[in-house]
Amino acid sequence: MKHLNWLFGLTFIVFTSSGFAASGKLLATPGVSQVEGSAGGGIVPWAQLAGYASDDEIALNGFCSRANVSDYRLDVCGAQLNVYDRVEFSYAEQRFEVPALNTDIEQSITGAKVRLYGDIVYSKWPQLSLGVQHKSLDDGSIASLLGAKDTSGTDIYLAASKLHLGALAGYNWFWNTTFRYSDANQLGLLGFGGPDSDKKLLFEASTAVFLTHEIALGVEYRVKSNNLGLGEQDWQDVFVAWFPNKYVSITAAWLDLGSIAGAEDQTGWYLSVTGYW
Amino acid sequence: MIKTLFTFVFTVMLVGCVSSNNGTLYQQLNGKQGVEKLVESFINQIGHDEQILAYFKQSNVAHFRQGFITHLCSVTDGPCEYKGDNMVDIHTGMNISKKDFNRVVELLINAMDEQQIPQTVQNKILSRLAPLRPEIIDI
Numbered sequence: 001m002k003h004l005n006w007l008f009g010l011t012f013i014v015f016t017s018s019g020f021a022a023s024g025k026l027l028a029t030p031g032v033s034q035v036e037g038s039a040g041g042g043i044v045p046w047a048q049l050a051g052y053a054s055d056d057e058i059a060l061n062g063f064c065s066r067a068n069v070s071d072y073r074l075d076v077c078g079a080q081l082n083v084y085d086r087v088e089f090s091y092a093e094q095r096f097e098v099p100a101l102n103t104d105i106e107q108s109i110t111g112a113k114v115r116l117y118g119d120i121v122y123s124k125w126p127q128l129s130l131g132v133q134h135k136s137l138d139d140g141s142i143a144s145l146l147g148a149k150d151t152s153g154t155d156i157y158l159a160a161s162k163l164h165l166g167a168l169a170g171y172n173w174f175w176n177t178t179f180r181y182s183d184a185n186q187l188g189l190l191g192f193g194g195p196d197s198d199k200k201l202l203f204e205a206s207t208a209v210f211l212t213h214e215i216a217l218g219v220e221y222r223v224k225s226n227n228l229g230l231g232e233q234d235w236q237d238v239f240v241a242w243f244p245n246k247y248v249s250i251t252a253a254w255l256d257l258g259s260i261a262g263a264e265d266q267t268g269w270y271l272s273v274t275g276y277w
Numbered sequence: 278m279i280k281t282l283f284t285f286v287f288t289v290m291l292v293g294c295v296s297s298n299n300g301t302l303y304q305q306l307n308g309k310q311g312v313e314k315l316v317e318s319f320i321n322q323i324g325h326d327e328q329i330l331a332y333f334k335q336s337n338v339a340h341f342r343q344g345f346i347t348h349l350c351s352v353t354d355g356p357c358e359y360k361g362d363n364m365v366d367i368h369t370g371m372n373i374s375k376k377d378f379n380r381v382v383e384l385l386i387n388a389m390d391e392q393q394i395p396q397t398v399q400n401k402i403l404s405r406l407a408p409l410r411p412e413i414i415d416i
Contacts (some may be wrong), residue, residue: 023376023380024376025373025379026379026382026383027383054374054375054376054379055374055375055376056375056376057376121407122407122410164402164404165400165401165404165407166397166401166403167404167405169397170395170396170397170398170400171397171400211396212396213386213396258337274411
């Protein structure tokens with residue numbers, strides 16, 4: 001996480017000293033930060049680009065998240081750069097703790113996302129974005145031991161999202177669907193591919209309703225493939241996101257991650273904080 | 278646990294779908310009086326925002342007030358017909374950015390908050406005004 005500390009420090013100095021903060025989008029519309037570093041919900045990348053940059057602004061965000069389930073813990077910190085609300089660059093470092101084996105698995109993820117069409121609030125059709133996440137394990141020995149083909153891999157995804165103003169009896173309704181082409185096992189933490197399994201097209205979706213300007217309540221679903229034959233299951237969560245202002249968001253969620261590496265019923269909580277400049 | 282929560286969320290959404298509102302949006306805004314108060318708050322918000330006030334330097338406030346009152350009344354299904362200048366004519370040459378457009382939306386939201394207009398009525402008003410954006414920005 002050394003690189004990230006540097007990046008955060010530098011960013012903080014540059015952006016606070018210049019008094020700069022992108023603010024061209026409406027509150028809450030950029031979404032939050034998902035566990036692979038892209039703008040999204042908690043587990044699904046969304047079509048929105050991270051941060052409040054409009055088409056003549058640049059935004060930089062930093063986030064940290066923790067997922068704590070029955071037998072594991074995942075810590076993630078990362079950053080995103082939004083250039084003119086056209087391209088998003090992201091970087092995240094994940095540390096997956098396996099207390100039973102007294103070991104950690106670390107992975108870094110470099111991402112990019114391009115907005116192809118639209119605006120989640122104003123365009124007639126949903127906002128559409130194409131993204132890529134390149135993932136690389138620091139130490140692939142556990143992945144290899146479990147039968148994964150590779151210790152690094154690249155996911156490609158196409159996401160569509162829309163906010164419908166006043167659509168649910170006057171409340172704002174948000175939805176996102178994502179198609180991901182991937183061979184990652186448990187995000188890539190258990191490597192990529194398996195004995196006789198290749199990349200697959202996987203469906204992911206999120207939906208939320210805004211109870212106030214600042215608070216959204218939603219659910220997510222992410223289809224997973226079972227490349228290693230260890231019974232990998234789909235992920236789902238229920239979340240509450242709070243946007244008190246354009247500088248910070250806080251997300252809490254209840255996770256159901258199914259079976260992970262043979263340990264079943266991995267449920268638990270998730271907490272994430274994103275800071276926006 | 279997770280199933281219970283899913284059920285809860287979807288129930289919230291479904292209840293949202295079937296619960297109904299009474300009267301036109303104009304009536305929910307408390308009619309003429311409500312619209313006038315809202316526009317007054319909005320003008321006050323603009324007056325305190327340097328970024329947006331700049332666009333109004335050449336404007337006649339009384340003309341804007343009357344025009345927006347009639348426009349809001351018409352957009353919310355009130356007993357008015359907006360016959361003023363069209364959106365394109367008004368905003369041509371102003372070159373309003375997407376960012377500044379959103380800033381104006383935020384000022385309107387502030388004004389609606391100030392007038393204690395319920396969240397659901399606010400959202401419905403915004404959904405009626407949002408389609409006008411292409412006639413206002415970048416021209």
